[in-house]
Amino acid sequence: MAILVIAEHDNRALSAVTLNVIAAASRIDATHIHVLVAGSSARSVADEALKLAGVHTVLLADAPHLEAHIAEHVEATVLTIAKLYSHVLLAASSQGKNLAPRIAAKLDAAQIGDIVEVVDADTFKRPIYAGNAVATVRSVDPIKVLTVRPTAFEALAAQGSSPPASARLEEIAAAVNGNSAQLVGRTLASRDRPELGQAATVVSGGRGLGSSQNFKNVLEPLADKLGAALGASRAAVDAGFAPNDAQVGQTGKIVAPQLYVAVGISGAIQHLAGMKDSKVIVAINKDAEAPIFSVADYGLVGDLFQIVPHMVAGV
């Protein structure tokens, strides 16, 4: 049986997390991977998906009511085809987490969330307790509905610009859910920085920054210099220093960049859960006993207000 990957996109371009999800799908069974693009005027997304390595069929459900990716409508559309598949995979993103449990419930299947490893076609590893433990779970359901932690699966290398001869595009009907939410509005932060979940470098600030002004004047120049995404600890977000979607941790974003620079972050377990898989971790904190140093490759104890400007000058 084939595997269905539900693409994440903005009706113009495919989100990079979809590549990680396809990589996870290929670990389960690489022989028949189908990608569903549900959207409005989203043909370009489907064309992009056709070019991806490992993809055999792209299904396009194109209708105006799918524009906003409202979970109720996408669920109804997925349900028209879900029974043809052994596995349905989504990214463990805000969109995937919103949608996957609806699909699973309607299929009367348990959902396995945030998988970080494929053991076999029925067995997966996932973190629990904010990453303080890793559970190996086996599903006994005929259809497995999974969300995939994107940072745990390296994207497959991109294929050439023309679709492989075997990949094909198929249009399917877009179903309507009669009892659904409606989108009123959406405010997305400007994209002049790399996205937090995708960035190769992340600079994160904590309560030690002291104010949103310092976040801007002290931390942002370092992020600019490093071409980094900006993150924050929960304490910094709660204090209003940084926007909600910058939060790194158990209940915020999970990141695993090449370089993670934690500035003025003490390192609560909930924060560590969101960044401890980064390749190289740098911690800058005035408290030498701060738990962040227990996971840092390079720790620098001192006053961040002197250290960070020095770094900006020296990079």
Added chain:
Amino acid sequence: MKVVVAVKRVLDYNVKPRVRNDGSGLDLANAKMSMNPFDEIAIEEAVRLKEAGMATEVIAVSCGTTQSQETLRTALAMGADRAILIETDAELQPLSVAKLLKVIVDREAPGVILLGKQAIDDDANQTGQMLAALAGLPQATFASKVSVEGDRLIVAREVDGGEETLSLPMPAVVTSDLRLNEPRYVSLPNIMKAKKKPMETTTPEMLGVDVTPRLQTLRVEEPATRKAGIKVPDVAALLGALRDEAKVL
């Protein structure tokens, strides 16, 4: 309008989880347990809807062992009017909890069903969405603001990269994100009052729900630990190490 709120008893937020050596799970013996923090936020939001005159009754529901009574008493002390315990010693997974809650929703016919977006033990983030799907209801997950406008619910929700606002016909399911509100502290007089509020106990069998787990947990282990690195004396040494050793600059 009734509001139903689901609450879960979990290992306290401030307690570091200990994995049992035999790989069978977490060692929760004698550990401090509390209401899941996201559920506290959900209860708070429901009580505020009532205080604002939008809701008439707040019903807290919990599925789990006898000890979940404590969690429900906390919900009652925060301002819920009555509680329902669906008591079982069985392991409950999100799909089962969603099925149990659906029976309660069908019976109570609430206008709003509030849940925490995830429990901090299994970090599943599924029950609200599953309940919405099973009950055929619209959902607004990861809510940061909730208001009632006429016969619709207006919910701002946190999404990757920003925020979006949804308008939902009621009844609807809402799951709370961290910054929806700051839950109140429970006062002693309210704890005393909570003891007199009604708590109904039922079971999955009485509700006719099969809660057999669909997922088998084969093993629970400690994550690979990251070894602490070195302390560098100054910025020059740090940048040097990042360039030459780590090769990330």
